[in-house]
Amino acid sequence: MTDKKEEKEQIGLKDAVSIGIGGMVGGGIFAVLGLSVELAKGGVPISFLVAGCIALMTAYSYAKLSVAYPDEGGTVRFIYEGFGYSVLSGGLNNMLWVSYIIMLSLYSSAFGAYASGMFDITGDHIVDKHIFISAIILFSTFINYYSIKVVGEVESFAVIIKLIILLAFVAAGFWGITENPNFIQLSPENWESPVQLIAGGMVIFVAYEGFELIANSAPDIKHPMKNTPKAYYYSVIFVILLYIAIAVVTVGSLDFADIGKAQDYALAEAAKPKFGQIGFTIISIAAMISTFSAINATLLGGSRTNYEVALYHELPEEFTKQLWGKPLGLLIISIFTLVIANTIDLESISTSGSAGFLVIFGIVNFIAFKKRKTIFANKSITIIGFICCILAFIILTIQQIQENATGIIIAFSIFGTCFLGEWLYKKHLKKKIDHQ
Template sequence: MSGEFGLTEAVSIALGGMIGGGIYAVLGVVAQISMYATWFGFVAAGMVAICAGYSYAVLNRVGDQRGGSVSFVQEFVGNSTLAGMVGWSLLFGYVGSIAMYAFAFAEFALGFEGVPDGVGGVPLRPVVSVLAVALFVGLNVAGAQTTGAAENVLVAAKVGILVAFGVWGLAYLGPVSAQSVQFGVGQLTGVTPVVAAAISFVAFQGWQLLFYDQERIENPTGTIRQAVYISIPVAVGIYVLVALVTTNLAPEAIQQRPHVALADAASAMLGYFGLGSLGFLVVSVSALFSTGSAINATLFSAGHFAKKLVSGDLLPDQIADADADGVPTKAVLVLGGMTAAFTAWGSLGAITSFASLSFIVVFGATSLLAFRERDREAINPLPPLVGVVGGFAFAPVMLWNLYDREPETFWMVLVIGAFVVSAELLYFERGTLDTHVPDGVEGLR
């Protein structure tokens, strides 16, 4: 099978989905919890993510259907209700991810010197976040999208900036400043590292987008597998590097301004040369660009994913037009509206936790599916088992963290979850319900 994208483009898409805005949005939230041990949270989350990636890859290889977790559930379980619930969970995860990127976009936009936090007593952060979502909804409706070649360049630039930040940061901490690097080894006991890993899990969700666009990838089964195995370890390495530098150079900023701590760390190390303002500017502009492109790409992918769900009768056709050419306008508008509301009223910690929880559930479920198929040829049961254990460990820890730190958010998540599950069951079991509706009631409908 021939396609327009090879391994290089596939790795770029996967890395762009993970690194695009994840590190800028997640780092401060995770560092407030685990501080110097933040790097370990990314390592643990990355290990579970690559095991989930293995599960996706083997199911994609042994199955007859292509298309990710929803298709896998349909084929290997044969239950459209479960498949639809997985699809809905993914959509909510995408909404949470876009809201997270929009929140971070606004924080960096308002972090520049001279930019006010509010006007007339009205905080500007929610306003800027909503405007960012509206901008990229408009661009998607207008049909703007990134080509494979452009994606290679954009991802190379984003990765290059972060690697340069990390390498120079470690050099600054050692030979230049003579400051010892703290790894937070004493914090690696107890539940804190697991909490950090669970919250940071959303930063590893971009790779699975490859499974929804296989018709454009050359030799998709093999290429996607290689891209997953390359992109996730590279993302882990970059996250660990950036986390070590930021927590060691800007510990005060993490407590006071966690959302822009990475820019403060860049300012600290370039301040040695009298270029502190330049360091803050470069990282902040990079963050704006990265979070903006992440909003655009995730909205684009989520819109097309919604269209596929509608075409499979797994989502109401009021959400998207299954026959639409190109970007499904209705889906993008609906997802954009939900995202705008979420990013306007939620905190970054709550939004990040909500998005991570959605992907933890889906990745854990897909790993469980692969573990069930372990008797098939060339399926190693260990990686799926790690994915299952990680998912089942992360989910309750995430909920406990929300209950302990943000009880209002915890109850909000439970209410939203109960509402979504109820709506899913009403939609997917509507045929069964119809057969049990009394004739007199049926006549009143």
């Protein structure tokens, strides 16, 4: 009886792939599509391809590490396996925790943009997007405290709805797209420089980061040696193709100037030429459902991450305490998200998030390279993945310093604070132990 029960509770390949797709096709594509077009112009499909290739190489490292070290901590566990209990591992795990907050801010900002855009079509410009941003963060926090089961149900519903709508958008968008006068925008003469295309891909890299959620589910995946790698590869490849298709339809349907005007809700605006106002409304609703589910799932994942990091004494022990039956870290994350989402612009948030995950993913690739004999990983793929992440981070930094220094300043401030805070906390713990 026990064996059958455990068999039923395991996650199959289909469910594991859904976790990866659901994590990636969350709020990212709705939030950063307009920004990516602004940076790469007609070459935006190339930008998504470049970012996707880096994500795919990193997914290889994650797959190998997930099979060798299946743990609910996912990335947290991999970092400890690579560097042990140290200031370096603590600082990196703190960066991961803060990156969750950045992602929450991105999703919340996107929700606010699409929600306020819905009011604009009625001629009511009074409702500010920050009202929606704050409301959705508070509401999602309430749901997480109320019931984890509800969070799971919201996520399951949202994954189905957003994929149906996005696939319908792509299918309808390709129908007769070559006859649209804006289709010429996709020609190479309308692409930005290669460096700008790469930079554009790195700014929007946050749209791919969600595949790492598979690592947190690795202990429960049925036939892990076979299904865990497949879950990573299938989900990442599917999303790469989906994003490229969305980028082609958007640029081929809508003038650059119109995309720029509606940068924060570009995907909804791109539905207008084919479907009119109804299309705008449907995509806006899909974006709101999608970002809402992403906020719920990320709040849950972020609170669990800081709880686990605190158990290893990398964060203050207050993060392990409970409030209304849930980790106190959930409330702390929500407060930080409220502040960031309401004070920092979307591009800076996206840049900070992409920079953070490029560093984290670069480190994971390095750990896979370092542990390659133990985890039976290919030396070339892991080291190329590491080099690509670091080069992409450098290109992103240089490009953003020239055009949007705020995002890079925020990113480096976060890096410095995470490591300085960890060093001071470790020093405090040592003194505390010495006095006992």
